[in-house]
Amino acid sequence: MIELKIDGGVAEVVLNAPKKLNSLGEQDLLDLAAALDEAAAAGAKALYLRGEGRAFCAGRDIAGVVPAEDDVADFLGNKVTGVLKKISEFPAPTFAAVQGACLGVGLGLALACDVVYVAESAKIGSPFANLGATLDSGGHWLFTERLGTHRTLDLIYTAEFMSGREAVEQGLFSRWVADDELDEFTRSRVARVAEGAQLAFATSKKLVQDIRDRRIGMWESIADENVAQGELCKSEDYAEGFKAFQEKRKPTFTGK
Template identity: 65%
Template sequence: MGYLGGLVTPLLQRMARFPAPTFAAAHGACLGVGLGLLIATDVVYVAESAKIGSPFAALGATLDSGGHALFVDRLGAHKTLDLIYTGRLMSGTEAVASGLFSRVLPDDEVLQTTTDAAATAANGATAAFLASKQLVSRIRDERLALWESIEVENTAQAALCDTDDYREGFAAFQEKRKPEFHGR
């Protein structure tokens, strides 16, 4: 059995950079590459009974696919190493309460809720969503300070002012109706 990191990393990078909102429903065990797929996704809804963690110590292996970075960023070093050293798996409820993912849902609702949220986003202001996705990635990856973040937001907002969706959104707001976005 060989290590798949060389194949998995480009896939995770492509997913994280995908130029549209991405959603994932997590049900069951989310470990290794499965966890990496969740990390590379914008919005993650997890079932209450999902299991998230790093059981790899029992295999003589280590957490991969971005798991260390996610856990340290959101849980801190102590909780990260506790999960790694003990192999304990968090429930979906605990993972969301710890800030790992977006929302916890009953097991029988997670897939439909995720599908509905993705459909809502697909019919929304996609140019604005892409701008927000890029902003969040840049703020996270470059660790931008507040004032730097405000500047890049201002630049993005100025560019969006020239889009049809921006004009439609403001017209719909003023006319008290639902906007009809077309991704332009």
């Protein structure tokens, strides 16, 4: 169900099992990890992750799962977490387009991306209260980080969903888009970024992730920015960007 297409520097990864709402089993996650590795090895300049059909990803494929025999900790720790890390650490900007259900593992995939555009009517939240389980795939940390403790526990306790519009307005994702415009909107942004200054993007991605993961303060972040900017200003991309600005033309970046 995992499809990979690389064109014009853009790696498009598609979850293509619409009949099961793109829910993911163990083999699907292994295939997704392999697709991410292949895209990175090919030198993709941007990654576009999407789901085929009416849902982005409804979570884990539980068809055939026997609860009494299921090692959920192994599935999450050794199958899911590695994929989330691959997305988060992908060496180029990553985008997700989310429509319909975005739950469980699917929510984790979206949250691991750098930029997430959502259809206005998307369904986002934690249905696990109805199963006697809890939010996973990084959901607790990211919901609390972006929504606060009260809203996070409200969503978990009630198992109510946010629409795409609500999720964006509450700070969870990048922006919402009309349902029928989501794919075209996302593709246009991904294509633009793939032509952009990759060294600068990678630098900003690291600076932002250091703030998130290392919890560094403003002055340490400013110091890191100063060093990073100094290095970028020695690059061929900077020279090209500066020259293009002076000549009033579009720059051609090479990532050097």
